[in-house]
Amino acid sequence: MYFSVIAIVLVLMNTYFLTASRDVIFASKQSFIQSQSGTIAANLSDVFTTLTYEGVGQIISRLDLKGVTHVTVTGADAEPIYDVAIGSESPDSGYSPAEAHLALQGNSIFISRFSEGSFSSSAYTPVTGKDTGLIGVVYVHEYDSEQGQILIGLQSTIKSISFVILFLSIVMVVFMIWTIVNRITSVLKAIESVREGEYNYRITIRGKDELALLGDEFNSLTSRLHETEEIRRRFVADASHELKTPLASIRLLTDSILQNEHMDMPTVREFIADIGSEAERLSRITAKLMTLTRLDSKLSKEHSSVDMRHVVNQSLRMLRPLAKSNSVTLHADLQTGCVVDALEDDLHHVVFNLVENAIKYNRPGGDVFIRLTCSDGFIDLIVEDTGIGVPEDDLPFIFDRFYRVDKARSRVSGGSGLGLSIVRETVFEYGGSIEAKPRRGGGMHFRVCFPSSARDTISIPPASLPTDSQAGDAPADNTP
Numbered sequence: 001m002y003f004s005v006i007a008i009v010l011v012l013m014n015t016y017f018l019t020a021s022r023d024v025i026f027a028s029k030q031s032f033i034q035s036q037s038g039t040i041a042a043n044l045s046d047v048f049t050t051l052t053y054e055g056v057g058q059i060i061s062r063l064d065l066k067g068v069t070h071v072t073v074t075g076a077d078a079e080p081i082y083d084v085a086i087g088s089e090s091p092d093s094g095y096s097p098a099e100a101h102l103a104l105q106g107n108s109i110f111i112s113r114f115s116e117g118s119f120s121s122s123a124y125t126p127v128t129g130k131d132t133g134l135i136g137v138v139y140v141h142e143y144d145s146e147q148g149q150i151l152i153g154l155q156s157t158i159k160s161i162s163f164v165i166l167f168l169s170i171v172m173v174v175f176m177i178w179t180i181v182n183r184i185t186s187v188l189k190a191i192e193s194v195r196e197g198e199y200n201y202r203i204t205i206r207g208k209d210e211l212a213l214l215g216d217e218f219n220s221l222t223s224r225l226h227e228t229e230e231i232r233r234r235f236v237a238d239a240s241h242e243l244k245t246p247l248a249s250i251r252l253l254t255d256s257i258l259q260n261e262h263m264d265m266p267t268v269r270e271f272i273a274d275i276g277s278e279a280e281r282l283s284r285i286t287a288k289l290m291t292l293t294r295l296d297s298k299l300s301k302e303h304s305s306v307d308m309r310h311v312v313n314q315s316l317r318m319l320r321p322l323a324k325s326n327s328v329t330l331h332a333d334l335q336t337g338c339v340v341d342a343l344e345d346d347l348h349h350v351v352f353n354l355v356e357n358a359i360k361y362n363r364p365g366g367d368v369f370i371r372l373t374c375s376d377g378f379i380d381l382i383v384e385d386t387g388i389g390v391p392e393d394d395l396p397f398i399f400d401r402f403y404r405v406d407k408a409r410s411r412v413s414g415g416s417g418l419g420l421s422i423v424r425e426t427v428f429e430y431g432g433s434i435e436a437k438p439r440r441g442g443g444m445h446f447r448v449c450f451p452s453s454a455r456d457t458i459s460i461p462p463a464s465l466p467t468d469s470q471a472g473d474a475p476a477d478n479t480p
Contacts, residue, residue, distance in 0.1 A: 002176075006169045010162045018155050022114060025147055029121040030110045036068050037125040037140040038108075044073070044138065045128045051075055051136045056082040070141040073127075074100050078137065094141050099124050103137045117152050118145040183211045190218060199226035243286075246278040253278075305453050306347055308338040308372055308379055315351040316370065319359060327364040330355075338374040339453040342430045350426050351381065353419045354446050358385035362443070379450045385443040390436070398436060399424045423448075 043059045044051065056073045065071065065086055070093040073082040078100040083093070099109050103124035112121040121142045129135035186203050193201040199222055205215035253271045257263060263271075312334055323330050340347060358368040366386040373380045390398055399420050427434045432450040439445040 002173055003169070006165065010165065013158050013162060014155075017158065018151070021151060021154065025119060025151065026112050026114075026121075029112050029119060029142065029144070030123075032067065033112075033121050033123040033140055033142055034108065034110055034125070036065060037123040037138045039063065040065075040071065040073070040140065041125040041127045041138045044136070045130075047130065048135065049129050049132045051081050051127065051129075053082050057084075060084070065140075067142060068140050069143045070094075070139075072139040072141075074137045074139070076104065076135050078104060081136070094120060094122050095139050100137045100139065104134055106134065114148060114151070116148075118143060118148040120144075180211070183215075187211070187214065187218065190222075194222055194225065199229050243282065246282040249278045250275050250282075304341070304343070305339050306342055306344045308340055308347065308381065308450075309334045309336055311344060311347045312351050312370060312372055312381070315348055315355060319352065319355050322356065323359050323368070326359055326362065327366075328359050328362045329367050331367060331369045333370070334372040335374055338372055338379045340379060340430065340450045341453045342450070346426050346430070350423050350448060351383075353423050354381075354383040354448070357419065358383055358387065358444070358446075361385070362387035366443075374452060377452045379452050381448040381450075383446045383448075384439050386439070386441070387443045389438055389443050392438075395436065395438075399434075 040060065040063065043063065044056065047059070048055055051073060060071060060073075060082070068086050070085050071082070072080050072084075072093065072095050075081050078097045080095070083095075085093070094111075099111070099122075103109055103126050106126055107124075108126070109124040110122070112119065114120075119142070121144070123140045125138045125140075126134050127136040127138055183205055186205065190201055190203040201222060202219050203215050205212045253275050257268060257271055312332070316330055316332060320330065355368060355370060362368065362385050368386075369382070369384040371380075371382040371384075373382075424434055427448055427450070430450060432448060434446070434448045436444060436446050
């Protein structure tokens, strides 16, 4: 396309421009020659009834005919009466009797040619006698080689410019192709490297054009791929480690039973109970991994309007025995009318996990505060505890999969490091947000925010809604 544009420009420069210049010169020649022949004819008209050599010579000698190279005056029979060369001699006067006969019919004729680097222009003008009609023809000829040479020089200059433009265009196109091919080759090489698994590969394309933007997008993509691959590897390693521990325990216990033929029945029952505990732990880990897989797949679900107060009360009723066994007091302050478009089971899991963690990682005699509010189209669920809290260095990672602040204590309490990850993914799935920060005075502060449902009414059995005082061991007004 670039060469096509250049070719069109060069063709126009070498044809249209020169043709237009030649036509302009032809027009100027016509105006000049016809004015000269018209002047001679006007001076001869209405003076003579018949043209003679002496009379015509006297009239022409008084006229200023600069620029004209030949003048011929004919009679009524188109035969030359007066013929004179003015200035320099032209190679040929160019007089044509046939054109003179046409002029005797009352026509003004102009003829101009450009050949061999010169302009040859002629004009035939009829002469009207005194009361006798047409008595002759004035023929004026101009031979101009000077303007012809100028036009030839201009044509030669344009050709030289055209060759220079063509050469520069070829050099420019070759450079552009070489540059583009090199840049595209670097992109292809980078793609091949990434295809082979080298996700940390980066390319550098200078400039601000589309290829440079493509390089930036490619680097951004490889960064995401590298990050995703690191998360996948860490996830596989952590999952393998978590699954390997209960499996190793089960194998060790079964081997101990099989290799000891004289093991007493109480010991066998104890080992079998331990095997059941490890199997249950393995089942919990597998279920949580399946939950995370479901959340990652972004499968569409049929949402319904769920009353968050109902969900929180159900979760607190189930966790009340755990709170009593850990000597932890639950405080609930739940506003009515907080409705979320979601699945009730997912919201129950979010509330249950946050409150359960607040109980497990609390101190004996501690408190857990649950507050539910609804305003400005958003629903806030706040869970605070007076427990051990999370160190500042570990706080940014508590929502990562398999991350545990105190791994030894987490294993004792049954934690797998997946609960908060599931909570975060569930909250994000419904367009919400979650934040965690240390609570003033010790413990943790979790805040979950959901968009409020646009639906007006929901149907919830009244009998299933416990009061705030039933949800915990302290009245609602104890919430700070």
